[in-house]
Amino acid sequence: MSNKDYYSILGVDKSASKEEIKKAFRGLAHKYHPDKKGGDEKRFKEIGEAYSVLGDDKKRAEYDAYGRTFNGAGGGQGAGGFDFSGFTQGFGGGGQHVEFDFGDIFGDIFGGGGRSAERKRGRDISIDIELTFKESVFGVERRVLLMKTGTCEVCKGSGAKVGTDTVTCERCNGAGKVHETKQTMFGAFSSTRECEVCFGKGFIPKEKCPTCKGAGVMRREEEMTIAVPSGINNGEMIRMTGGGEAVSGGVPGDLYVKIHVKQDHRFKKEGYDIVMPLSIKLTDTLLGSSQKIETRGDLYVKIEIQVPNKLSRSAKKAAEMLRDEGI
Ligand SMILES: [Zn+2]
Ligand SMILES: [Zn+2]
Incomplete structure (x- = not known):
């Protein structure tokens, strides 16, 4: 997976939303499916590969930043290792024509089953900062204000009103997860998803925190200090683990800081x-x-x-x- 322009493969803009990317993927997967008239197995696989990256916030951020993704970074996302060739053979052996929505099946496998075992993760954020030549040589501490979903300062993420207790979630019996089995033409896919009542925490507040309405996270402006190491070069990227957006019952995403060094006329x-x-x-x-x-x-x-x-x-x-x- 290198040096391929996944955006042009899916025919979307670099600024395309997740929804637009998904839509483009669905349309192309339909069009190029090898069992279809005018299908193209190579294209089909390429489209799947592009979507496995651009359809995933973390991988997309990595791809945008480095032009590639890193296997295993942040936990194996289901889609990355997915074998399309095996999947393709599963279709219409015997040549019968089958119509169904690839999007839903991919969506289930990628979006549901693939990630179910992982902990939920907030979105990554990427920002740019400009340094003087001197700052790039000696390092500097920069403060930035970021508007992002962060942990609620009042309840510290518990979602409970301060001074009140929590009780076990009845929906998931405290497991934080609910199991689901879906029938597809490939057989039954068992998936586990996060409990929507307790956001995967397994417990719910007796009384909700009024500030975040029980979510434990809220959108707010947060000041962050970025320690830029000495000797950094123009175009380099700093990754601050956990500096991204927080998510209810999960771990926060990362903050990516791209460095721009102003040219110095003397050095x-x-x-x-x-x-x-x-x-x-x-x-x-x-x-x-x-x-x-x-x-x-x-x-x-x-x-x-x-x-x-x-x-x-x-x-x-x-x-x-x-x-x-x-x-
Ligand atoms: Zn709160
Ligand atoms: Zn629950």
Whole structure:
């Protein structure tokens, strides 16, 4: 899964919503299914691969940031390892034409069964920050205000009114999950989903927190401190685990911070070194001179001698005198 433009495979914009991506996937999966007239197995698989990434918030964020996804990062999402070829063979052996909604089946497998064993995870957030050259060299602490779903400050995420007890959820008997079996043409798919009453926590507040209405999370502005390490480069990404959006009864997503370093007219980076070009006159190299420079740790000064384009008659004479003296 590398260097493929999943957005163009699904024919959607980079800013497409989750719903738009899903819709595009459904339409294309119908169109290119190998058992259909005009179907294309290669395209079909490609479409499935693109959707397994773009249809998943975390993988999509990784793909947007790095152009690839990382297997196993944040727990195996069901869709990633899904084998489409086996799936395809399951259809219409014998050539009978079967019509049904792929979207629903994929949706069940990817959205339901695949993720059921995992803990619910909040959305990732990505932001951009701009640093001066100096900040990128020495590191800096940046404070940013983020509007996001965060843990309720009043009940600290419990959802219970402060000072009141919680009781076991009756819907799931405290398990936080409810089991479900669905019949599909491939057989029965058993899936487990989160209890919608207690948000997967297994208990509910006797009295709900009035601030978050019992959810334990709420949308609010949060100030975050981002510690930018020294020596960071333009375009690098910092990942702050748990800095993303919170979710009821689950773990928060991550915050991705993309670094933009403003160009400095005096300094630039060459690998691990900082180089400063210093323009001096030819006579300075001959006669010596002192230059004041701002230093930053190890600094290489690149001397650029200003060679004159034209020499006056007397300057030429002086240069010839230098040559005669062997300089
Ligand atoms: Zn609350
Ligand atoms: Zn429950």
